[in-house]
Amino acid sequence: MTNDASGHAAQPAGAGADVEHRPDAEVVEICRDLIRIDTSNYGDDRGPGERQAAEYVAGKLAEAGLEPTLLESEPLRTTVVARWEGADPSLPALLVHGHLDVVPAVKADWSVDPFAGEVKDGCLWGRGAVDMKDFDAMVLSVLSARTRAGRPPRRPVVLVFTADEEAGGRKGAHWLVDHHPELLEGCTEAVGEVGGFSVTVRDDLRFYLIQTAEKGMAWMRLRARGTAGHGSMRNDDNAVTELAEAVARIGRHRFPPRITPPVKAFLAEVSEALGVDIDPESDDVEVTLARLGSVARMIGATLRNTANPTMLDAGYKVNVIPGEATAAVDGRFVPGGQEEFLATIDELIGDKVTREMINLDSAPETEFAGALVDAMRTSLAAEDPQGRAVPYLMSGGTDAKAWHRLGIRCFGFAPLKLPPDLDFVGMFHGIDERVPVESLRFGARVLDRFLDLA
Template sequence: MSDATSRRNEASEAAADRTSPDAEVVEICRDLIRIDTSNYGDAQGPGERGAAEYVAQLLAEAGLEPQLYESEPQRTSVVARWEGADPSAPPLLVHGHLDVVPAVAADWSVDPFGGEIKDGCVWGRGAVDMKDFDAMVLSVLRARARGGRPPRRPVVLVFTADEEAGGRKGAHWLVEKHPEVLEGCTEAIGEVGGYSVTVRDDLRLYLVQTAERGMAWMRLKAKGTAGHGSLRNPDNAVTELAEAVSRIGRHEWPLRITPSVQAFLDEASEALGVDLDPNAGDIEQNLARLGTIARMIGATLRNTANPTMLDAGYKVNVIPGEATAAVDGRFVPGGEEEFLATIDELIGDKITREMINFDAAPETEFAGALVEAMKSSLVAEDPGARAVPYLMFGGTDAKAWDRLGITCFGFAPLRLPPDLDFVGMFHGIDERVPTESLKFGARVLDHFLDQA
């Protein structure tokens, strides 16, 4: 028996009821964090194989038949089908990713891969992005298996590789090479949604992702005339690139309000009693009323482009013939053409661009039976809950599933302390999630699977 299995069994035996959906969620989250799945976006890193085998073991113990899929050695995704009470119903896709962004241990106050419990939280890389949701799903599944409680309808469980680098070796690869594993799925839930923002003691907004911005990771390249650093050179690649990068970094993108953003602003305006009219000149100032999520919502009001990397030269007295830069570009749903046209205008004729990663900006309506199931499952655990739609500032594997026509929502429920900077936890130092939030999320998911 592995140490991880032993710890889970001890934790489960100590629990009042092993069929409780939250019985194992904390220990599973800790175990997953302890498996380093850092994704550097290249050939570095350990891959997801260790975490995939751990997940497959938990699924097999619950009576499922997990399958491992590898796009490359160690770049492993897990797929399993969980039969429902109504086998004729279309299956629901429930997805999470196994990889995490790297962590520099010296920057942290704890071991980023230690899974330590401190101050009522589980600490470590992946605690909120997104081994917390993986743990919730696994804990709920195992508890329901013990109690003989299948979900209302079949569920396809997918735990992917490579999400943090765009999913080309994970979700997108599955869509291209093994679309049959998703056959019949028309709806999905996954990360970055369902978490709370406290308005007052009796009201919490739970943000459900109904859209996400598109991704345009670009490499800019300038070519010039190489030469001695002591001579005049009007054809300097570094100068051309620096000017283009500066224009991009300082560009003021106009507001572009999508239906998901407008729906969120309407809900937040009513809850806060403040006018969040995007056409008002003080929209940015009023957003500050939203607390720690203000900068996240602010990023969804428009397209953005941020220079992130520069590379040129090899010696201080040599003018290089080439210089490159990387830019993280994001565009709102429907904003792709405007975004690319603006970038081309900003870089000018002397700079070329190529896409490192380009992906869509899906958006869906906040309506239907699945949404009603989300709302009622939240209220079952928090009477002060109000589910509201929002546009997610980054990207998820939903971009891949969207290619198959699957309607995707971000619903990884967490009731959070009012003072926790949850947005700052994503890819941040000292990433952590409250243990009570994990347990809350597991209970909500349990209600959800009875109704979804």
């Protein structure tokens, strides 16, 4: 048997392999089990919570010889933490994290039951298949194989499976940082979602996007107050009118480009791979990005701040002018762009509309450099020689916002080698969410190598 790039004996994937010790042996089964546990997060007091999934994860951790701790910010809102000792206990710990909650799914909208964990057409289907029970399953499958084989990670690893990420983490990661930071003591770096997935650039080249930064979050409620009255009479102090005009101004506003270091680095890689010159300040950049497929929607959103009206609420009867109207806006700002973003929003809403924050959170950023990045590059290249790791800024938010508060360097690294025709970006919170079975197995193998190098 030959040695692989990580220095340990390579585990062949064929029929003659020692299945019990293969890092990808259980990943599909575990992911399927997790999908079948409904952990829908509605962002309020509805939903089943994460307790059942947390108990499943804790069972897997205990089977591997770890001592999991289950913590609840509220009844059924459960986070699991466990420490996995490394071969060299003197090294700083690595935080490996995933969340257990998922966004809701309406069964009638799907072609399969979103909580059945059905395998068909080479994919595992269901809510959470890519966001992010796939990575949870990779971690547990790798843990199981390595502990059976007596192969600890190179450095100590703190495993965290959180509640409430889909609603900003206030009952999960942020709560853990606020109430139990000692459980993360010694962690200097972290890996989790959303990164490590492939984008086919050419027949002989795939980018693996490593998240080194993510946009900040500004979920806002706008409120307009006016004079209530009868719907049949003229009213020049109509709250609905004031709010609607403010919402329209925000929805139509195009923020100027703000090119951050990870975006600049990503565009340089695209420019070299496609053999084209890219001006980040030009409108043509989005035309060029479209050549990368659906991921262009995510990358395009990182070129500037964004704000999208998402909810409206006013009135209780058609012939009554209400005295108040409200709207919700999902705002996202690039690292370093919070002050400019909020000033622009205040200018757009005008004097008669107020804003209040539903959730304001940071835009963490780190360099695409160092030993951990080298470990990502090497582990990916060992499984895909035509792959190239590149940094990028993610348009959404993750639990990294909480870990960043403790000074932890955070990366999105949940590796998946994807077919070029899969709309992977559309899988996040989308209908018929699914992940290729072979992509899951690939991710487990990469993660296994990574833990020997990280």
